[in-house]
């Protein structure tokens with residue numbers, strides 16, 4: 001049994017009272033928002049709204065203080081060395097694109113190698129690919145073993161090619177696999193690489209300690225951690241952030257501008273051109289304060305209980321083909337009904353008001369490797385109840401019967 005009170009946790013989320021008929025299992029796409037986040041957004045726009053960093057007036061100064069407090073809150077949560085190492089972005093995608101652009105222009109040279117894994121989301125593939133050809137940089141991929149885990153001996157081999165950057169997801173959004181990140185990052189650092197973590201799914205599974213983890217950069221999105229959409233974080237070690245060429249130019253990020261030349265501001269402003277998502281930053285800090293009230297290890301064991309309930313129930317449904325691992329899984333199960341199209345299964349579940357996602361989950365190369373056209377993804381969050389998993393299993397059983405008839 002788990003000590004975590006999922007029913008009480010759920011009470012913090014008004015969505016479930018507003019949509020009592022729905023079972024929401026699309027949490028890897030985005031999570032719902034607790035009162036604390038919604039009230040922060042509402043309060044900011046109703047009572048505190050002003051732009052940051054530029055006004056001579058008190059309101060702007062107040063908004064600036066709130067915005068910088070939000071940065072410090074996030075810094076403390078992820079244990080970054082200083083607030084300036086937290087760069088606000090619009091999300092993981094924006095963070096990875098800034099990183100790829102910034103490193104290509106400064107650190108990487110023609111012939112250099114970047115190493116990613118076969119489990120990556122498109123955001124951690126395409127953001128590098130966009131520049132590889134132009135800069136003459138080679139993208140290598142750690143393959144999977146027969147268990148769909150990353151092949152660790154192939155990884156060691158690829159490290160002997162001395163990649164300049166190793167960029168890995170913490171948790172596969174497509175399969176739920178939790179990567180052995182600590183050891184892989186250490187090995188990458190020992191091989192001399194700059195290490196990057198796509199924490200989009202990892203941030204809700206584990207609280208990162210960025211002074212412990214051998215990560216030079218860590219990216220995440222607020223909306224997967226009960227925060228607003230349109231806000232995310234690029235964390236980086238100061239010395240490396242300072243080497244990144246800014247992807248966006250404009251107001252705030254400059255020191256001096258003339259028509260022939262511009263010099264850049266200090267961190268974090270240097271990498272935050274334009275008006276930021278101020279309310280979003282405050283909302284993300286509210287989400288972090290909210291989640292900090294709960295015990296991460298209790299939430300983990302509760303998610304394992306949801307997984308076990310799902311696993312046990314699936315054994316009674318004929319024709320289920322599970323792609324996800326059951327060990328070291330962050331609460332995401334991807335599966336198919338043998339011979340059926342994943343979209344058909346998801347459509348039947350949707351008719352029963354069960355929200356899941358079907359398809360290739362922004363991981364087309366992974367699905368190509370698995371020789372699978374797509375799959376249905378069930379992504380659990382701590383506000384999901386055991387009874388919802390049971391209802392979902394019933395709906396899947398019915399879907400299997402309908403499709404077989």
Ligand code: PMP
Pocket residue numbers: 028029090091092093094121123124169171172173198200201221362
């Ligand atoms: N990486 C992973 C592992 C993800 O799951 C996602 C979101 N599905 C992203 C990157 C991109 O995040 P966002 O769309 O919030 O930028």
